[in-house]
Amino acid sequence: MRLAQLWWGSSTGREPPVQPREPLPPPDFDRRRILRLFHPYRGRLAVVLLLVGLSSLVALASPFMLRHILDVALPQARTGLLTLLVLGMIAVAVATSVFGVLQTYISTGVGQRVMHDLRSAVYAHLQRMPLAFFTRTRTGEVQSRIANDIGGMQSTVTSTATSLVSNFTSVTATIIAMAALDWRLTLVSLGTLPFFVWISRRVGNERRRITARRQRQLAAMSAIVEESLSVSGILLGRTMGRSRALTDRFADESRDLVDLEIRSSMAGRWRQSTIQIVMSAMPALVYWAAGLTVSQGHPLVTIGTLVAFTTLQTSLFRPTVQLLQTGVDVQSSMALFGRIFEYLDLEPDLREPAKPHPMPRVRGDVRFEHVGFSYEPGADGADALADIDLTVPAGTSLAVVGETGSGKTTLSYLVPRLYDATSGRVTIDGVDARDMSFDDLAAAVGVVSQETYLFHASVADNLRFAKPGASDAELRAAARAAQIHDHIAGLPDGYDTLVGERGYRFSGGEKQRLAIARTILRDPPILVLDEATSALDTRTERAVQQAVDALAEGRTTITIAHRLSTVRDAGQIVVLDHGRVAERGTHDELLALGGRYTALVSRDETLAAA
Numbered sequence: 320m321r322l323a324q325l326w327w328g329s330s331t332g333r334e335p336p337v338q339p340r341e342p343l344p345p346p347d348f349d350r351r352r353i354l355r356l357f358h359p360y361r362g363r364l365a366v367v368l369l370l371v372g373l374s375s376l377v378a379l380a381s382p383f384m385l386r387h388i389l390d391v392a393l394p395q396a397r398t399g400l401l402t403l404l405v406l407g408m409i410a411v412a413v414a415t416s417v418f419g420v421l422q423t424y425i426s427t428g429v430g431q432r433v434m435h436d437l438r439s440a441v442y443a444h445l446q447r448m449p450l451a452f453f454t455r456t457r458t459g460e461v462q463s464r465i466a467n468d469i470g471g472m473q474s475t476v477t478s479t480a481t482s483l484v485s486n487f488t489s490v491t492a493t494i495i496a497m498a499a500l501d502w503r504l505t506l507v508s509l510g511t512l513p514f515f516v517w518i519s520r521r522v523g524n525e526r527r528r529i530t531a532r533r534q535r536q537l538a539a540m541s542a543i544v545e546e547s548l549s550v551s552g553i554l555l556g557r558t559m560g561r562s563r564a565l566t567d568r569f570a571d572e573s574r575d576l577v578d579l580e581i582r583s584s585m586a587g588r589w590r591q592s593t594i595q596i597v598m599s600a601m602p603a604l605v606y607w608a609a610g611l612t613v614s615q616g617h618p619l620v621t622i623g624t625l626v627a628f629t630t631l632q633t634s635l636f637r638p639t640v641q642l643l644q645t646g647v648d649v650q651s652s653m654a655l656f657g658r659i660f661e662y663l664d665l666e667p668d669l670r671e672p673a674k675p676h677p678m679p680r681v682r683g684d685v686r687f688e689h690v691g692f693s694y695e696p697g698a699d700g701a702d703a704l705a706d707i708d709l710t711v712p713a714g715t716s717l718a719v720v721g722e723t724g725s726g727k728t729t730l731s732y733l734v735p736r737l738y739d740a741t742s743g744r745v746t747i748d749g750v751d752a753r754d755m756s757f758d759d760l761a762a763a764v765g766v767v768s769q770e771t772y773l774f775h776a777s778v779a780d781n782l783r784f785a786k787p788g789a790s791d792a793e794l795r796a797a798a799r800a801a802q803i804h805d806h807i808a809g810l811p812d813g814y815d816t817l818v819g820e821r822g823y824r825f826s827g828g829e830k831q832r833l834a835i836a837r838t839i840l841r842d843p844p845i846l847v848l849d850e851a852t853s854a855l856d857t858r859t860e861r862a863v864q865q866a867v868d869a870l871a872e873g874r875t876t877i878t879i880a881h882r883l884s885t886v887r888d889a890g891q892i893v894v895l896d897h898g899r900v901a902e903r904g905t906h907d908e909l910l911a912l913g914g915r916y917t918a919l920v921s922r923d924e925t926l927a928a929a
Contacts, residue, residue, distance in 0.1 A: 360429045374415050375492045381412075387404055390622070447671075448667050504605060536576045683763075687707045687730075688743050689707070691742035692729055692741045711891070713748075713875050720883060721915075731879050736753070765838040767870075771827075779814040785837045797840040803829060839870050845875045845876075850881045
């Protein structure tokens with residue numbers, strides 16, 4: 320979402336475009352896939368199952384001891400037996416509590432590790448996605464998938480396995496114990512369970528649909544926050560007088576989320592309340608039935624059996640309700656898992672070779688061999704690049720110039736494999752870039768672009784991002800080479816100064832020189848400069864250009880030029896026109912042709928004079 324879309328409704332009187340509804344994932348497939356997430360922790364889950372089984376079996380002893388107290392110990396005044404039975408009931412309570420704490424600790428640990436695996440898997444998978452994915456996907460949407468979606472399934476992942484096993488074991492053991500006490504009352508108690516299961520499934524499907532909509536709404540809010548509360552967003556909103564519109568837009572999105580949260584909370588609430596009412600009424604009905612048999616002189620069960628049975632019945636209702644609720648929660652969480660699996664199922668366009676070609680030392684020979692590239696392969700329309708055939712020997716410089724949209728930046732992105740060529744190939748020292756490991760390629764090619772990105776961290780941390788083990792002396796040497804050391808040293812905190820969000824505490828020229836220092840620290844043999852000085856004033860450009868010249872010395876350099884004055888001394892200049900090489904040669908040779916390059920130089924000089 321772009322900032323302009325945030326006030327779409329308020330500025331045009333129309334509703335913003337509605338996003339297509341996401342299809343719900345197949346539930347059976349998702350369940351099998353979710354179970355596979357727990358496979359690495361099956362040993363710990365087995366311990367949890369053992370603890371759950373022991374806890375359920377131990378807990379069943381209490382009703383039988385209670386029946387013995389009421390039918391034997393109290394009527395016969397057997398104090399010793401009463402004491403033993405009471406101590407036994409206390410021991411059961413202590414044992415079940417200890418088992419409960421242990422199983423909660425282990426199951427929570429398993430659940431958190433599964434969430435960690437999911438977060439790490441999504442993040443690592445997105446790191447392999449091509450640059451095109453991030454140009455068409457809102458950053459807030461990506462953040463929402465990792466934070467809101469995975470965070471929203473925390474309770475399900477952490478407690479579902481334990482809850483299912485614990486409650487299922489409790490229900491099974493309780494039914495067996497109830498049947499042992501009186502099978503007739505057991506049949507009466509279980510007669511309504513199929514109806515309750517049917518209701519719970521209906522509720523679960525309804526909540527699942529609402530959850531999918533809620534997560535899309537959370538993603539939309541995250542996108543608004545990420546874009547409108549960034550430094551650029553605040554500047555744009557205030558200078559355009561749209562701060563109030565942004566606030567109103569966010570309030571509208573938040574209000575929609577409130578409605579969805581209420582609907583999610585209330586979905587099936589009346590139906591579940593009916594279940595609780597019926598289950599709560601069952602013990603009273605059992606007492607009533609027993610009272611009728613006593614009044615007719617034919618007691619159905621003894622008092623001890625009756626009390627023990629209703630105690631078990633109450634114990635049965637609690638795990639049954641929790642079991643049904645867990646089923647509802649699992650169905651609701653399917654929407655969250657579906658959104659996570661949707662990202663994990665994205666096929667990365669850029670793949671690291673299974674057996675990368677070893678590159679112990681890169682000289683820096685770069686060659687484009689009949690390279691073509693299209694942003695939408697197979698679609699109708701002109702290719703961004705077509706039949707590019709260029710050679711850049713190690714240690715030499717190539718400048719790429721041309722009109723806006725001619726394919727200059729696209730060409731430069733093929734060298735570090737931000738994109739892969741649709742046809743032909745790009746080689747480094749004769750090796751196809753697609754046959755190199757990502758680490759070797761990143762070590763071989765350094766990129767300095769017009770849009771410098773700095774983290775909200777110290778100057779030293781931003782520089783060490785290129786070389787984590789760099790010493791302070793290496794930082795200072797790189798900064799001196801980039802002609803930024805004196806400025807950094809003059810700051811109150813020196814290299815410990817925070818650069819601010821996206822480096823907004825520094826000017827454009829200072830950020831560029833920091834980026835150059837960062838690249839110098841990495842020391843790549845091949846350098847790609849993507850219009851690194853085009854947005855700077857003349858004085859700052861000269862300072863940055865001196866840093867660029869220092870960086871380019873002895874390296875293979877590919878410069879994407881906007882101001883032609885910066886590439887006059889390039890060993891080779893290529894003019895692109897609609898993705899094709901129109902002219903090539905040195906500065907003097909191209910001027911002598913009197914073609915496109917001459918026209919670009921003339922226009923550049925006219926603009927400089929103005």
